[in-house]
Amino acid sequence: MGMTMTQKILAAHTGLENVVPGQLIEADLDLVLGNDITTPVAVTEFTKTGVNKVFDKSKVAIVPDHFTPNKDIKAAEQCKLVREFACKMEVENYFEIGQMGIEHCLIPEKGLAVPGDLIIGADSHTCTYGALGAFSTGVGSTDMAAGMATGKAWFKVPAALKFVLKGKPQGWVSGKDVILHIIGMIGVDGALYKSMEFMGEGLINLSMDDRFTMANMAIEAGAKNGIFMVDERTIEYVKEHSTRSYKVYEPDSDAVYEKEYVIDLSTIRPTVAFPHLPDNTRTIDEVGDVSIDQVVIGSCTNGRMEDLRVTAKILKGKKVKKGIRCIVFPGTQNIYLQAVKEGLVTDIVEAGAVFSTPTCGPCLGGHMGILAKGERAVSTTNRNFVGRMGHVESEVYLASPAVAAASALTGKITDPDDI
Amino acid sequence: MKAKGKVFRYQDNVDTDVIIPARHLNTSDPKELASHCMEDIDKDFIKNVKNGDIIVADKNFGCGSSREHAPIAIKASGISCVIATTFARIFYRNAINIGLPIMECEEAVKGTEQGDELEVDFDTGLIRNLTKGTTFNAQPFPEFMQKIIAADGLINYIKTK
Ligand code: SF4
Numbered sequence: 114m115g116m117t118m119t120q121k122i123l124a125a126h127t128g129l130e131n132v133v134p135g136q137l138i139e140a141d142l143d144l145v146l147g148n149d150i151t152t153p154v155a156v157t158e159f160t161k162t163g164v165n166k167v168f169d170k171s172k173v174a175i176v177p178d179h180f181t182p183n184k185d186i187k188a189a190e191q192c193k194l195v196r197e198f199a200c201k202m203e204v205e206n207y208f209e210i211g212q213m214g215i216e217h218c219l220i221p222e223k224g225l226a227v228p229g230d231l232i233i234g235a236d237s238h239t240c241t242y243g244a245l246g247a248f249s250t251g252v253g254s255t256d257m258a259a260g261m262a263t264g265k266a267w268f269k270v271p272a273a274l275k276f277v278l279k280g281k282p283q284g285w286v287s288g289k290d291v292i293l294h295i296i297g298m299i300g301v302d303g304a305l306y307k308s309m310e311f312m313g314e315g316l317i318n319l320s321m322d323d324r325f326t327m328a329n330m331a332i333e334a335g336a337k338n339g340i341f342m343v344d345e346r347t348i349e350y351v352k353e354h355s356t357r358s359y360k361v362y363e364p365d366s367d368a369v370y371e372k373e374y375v376i377d378l379s380t381i382r383p384t385v386a387f388p389h390l391p392d393n394t395r396t397i398d399e400v401g402d403v404s405i406d407q408v409v410i411g412s413c414t415n416g417r418m419e420d421l422r423v424t425a426k427i428l429k430g431k432k433v434k435k436g437i438r439c440i441v442f443p444g445t446q447n448i449y450l451q452a453v454k455e456g457l458v459t460d461i462v463e464a465g466a467v468f469s470t471p472t473c474g475p476c477l478g479g480h481m482g483i484l485a486k487g488e489r490a491v492s493t494t495n496r497n498f499v500g501r502m503g504h505v506e507s508e509v510y511l512a513s514p515a516v517a518a519a520s521a522l523t524g525k526i527t528d529p530d531d532i
Numbered sequence: 533m534k535a536k537g538k539v540f541r542y543q544d545n546v547d548t549d550v551i552i553p554a555r556h557l558n559t560s561d562p563k564e565l566a567s568h569c570m571e572d573i574d575k576d577f578i579k580n581v582k583n584g585d586i587i588v589a590d591k592n593f594g595c596g597s598s599r600e601h602a603p604i605a606i607k608a609s610g611i612s613c614v615i616a617t618t619f620a621r622i623f624y625r626n627a628i629n630i631g632l633p634i635m636e637c638e639e640a641v642k643g644t645e646q647g648d649e650l651e652v653d654f655d656t657g658l659i660r661n662l663t664k665g666t667t668f669n670a671q672p673f674p675e676f677m678q679k680i681i682a683a684d685g686l687i688n689y690i691k692t693k
Contacts, residue, residue: 137673252622255687
């Protein structure tokens with residue numbers, strides 16, 4: 114029986130010729146990742162193993178990004194514990210404030226994920242690196258601890274859904290609209306346990322930033338991982354960011370997919386997910402009159418260069434509507450610097466928005482922009498669950514940076530074409 | 533390795549909130565967690581459960597939050613194995629990692645009622661319904677997963693290596 118991209122990567126890391134859906138395997142890991150929330154728990158479990166060093170100092174990455182720069186004393190103590198552990202274990206890829214970024218923007222940028230890799234991270238959006246043709250998935254803290262100790266993790270080989278992309282996105286449509294459209298179509302459990310595998314001639318019309326955004330939200334459809342076929346754009350990105358060798362896996366011609374969806378990118382409209390689930394989507398034409406209090410642009414979903422470029426393009430020379438707060442937070446220090454060099458930060462700040470240091474901050478209702486009772490935000494993040502960004506009676510509408518920036522100018526959810 | 537016991541039968545989407553309600557998460561003591569296990573859908577569970585008993589449920593068992601407290605509570609209550617049509621992904625991982633055997637077998641689930649006596653062989657994947665005299669085949673655990681379960685969880689397993 115033929116294998117999917119995911120199945121091939123899993124087989125190769127297990128030393129098996131062939132794997133089939135449902136099979137349980139123990140695979141070698143290329144990278145184990147944790148953040149300032151999940152690593153402290155993993156450190157406790159790691160200590161219990163009695164192992165006194167990590168399996169490979171170059172294959173563990175720790176990124177304190179959620180409550181940093183430290184939001185309060187508790188966060189400071191968690192970060193201290195993590196820092197001391199990273200230091201004692203001589204973890205090569207520990208990123209302190211000043212070098213850090215939001216983990217899922219940072220790891221690809223640092224060249225730590227390349228095609229064919231097998232990566233686990235104690236954070237559910239670890240699936241982001243599927244954009245590079247790697248298998249990467251979110252796990253619990255115990256898995257992270259065991260991964261650090263042994264360099265291995267067990268998996269149940271997933272079945273797969275195939276997404277064949279064709280056509281070219283029109284106007285302001287970006288990867289965010291495509292993935293919201295797909296989640297709206299298949300539902301928040303539409304890909305439960307499964308791989309979402311993206312391929313087709315339309316792929317070349319999606320930038321790497323678009324693909325990171327899409328792979329990032331595979332978990333919002335319940336998927337174990339999302340993965341993109343590798344093309345010249347992927348290779349170009351990898352060569353620019355990494356010196357590691359990589360391996361490209363393509364699905365066998367007789368690979369088994371449970372379902373196949375053909376998505377014509379040219380027909381997708383800017384899409385918004387209404388509260389309180391990412392599959393509660395409407396196109397911009399169906400949104401109606403939704404007034405807002407805050408706009409949040411950034412996160413591991415949409416905190417990359419293209420996101421900031423489109424934001425600056427829309428805000429440039431205009432003003433954020435009076436009474437609306439607009440918060441922009443870049444994914445990494447490099448992205449921050451590049452935005453400064455390109456003059457984007459000037460455009461954004463002159464429009465009356467704030468430009469923050471890289472942090473998860475507002476995305477998880479952590480700090481730097483929490484919502485009060487009854488407030489509404491348009492956000493380029495990935496989850497709009499009850500209370501995600503603040504009070505349980507606040508609301509989050511998920512959208513692309515273009516829609517979010519346009520909405521900042523008008524104070525209601527707005528089609529960027531109307532600006 | 534084998535398990536044998538009486539069945540507690542549940543339906544679809546038993547979530548981690550009913551397995552162990554969030555109000556009891558201020559402790560991580562397994563015995564204390566177990567004393568509240570399933571209390572929101574089956575308040576007699578903890579009174580009636582005996583060492584070795586087996587939970588059988590339909591689809592998506594363990595959905596909801598990723599709390600490891602859920603499989604810990606079930607295991608500490610004496611349950612030897614959970615059989616379901618499907619498990620939520622993170623519950624599945626967490627259960628194996630803390631050493632609670634779980635199996636997916638739709639036929640066995642369909643063919644089992646509350647109170648039946650089951651015998652499960654983890655090495656072969658054979659599930660026997662002793663009350664009804666029927667047998668079902670689930671996928672057996674591969675060797676390394678049997679070892680994790682035998683070692684009482686992933687962390688202990690690593691320790692013994
Ligand atoms: S930006 Fe948001 S979704 Fe991404 S890792 Fe941080 S908290 Fe999680």
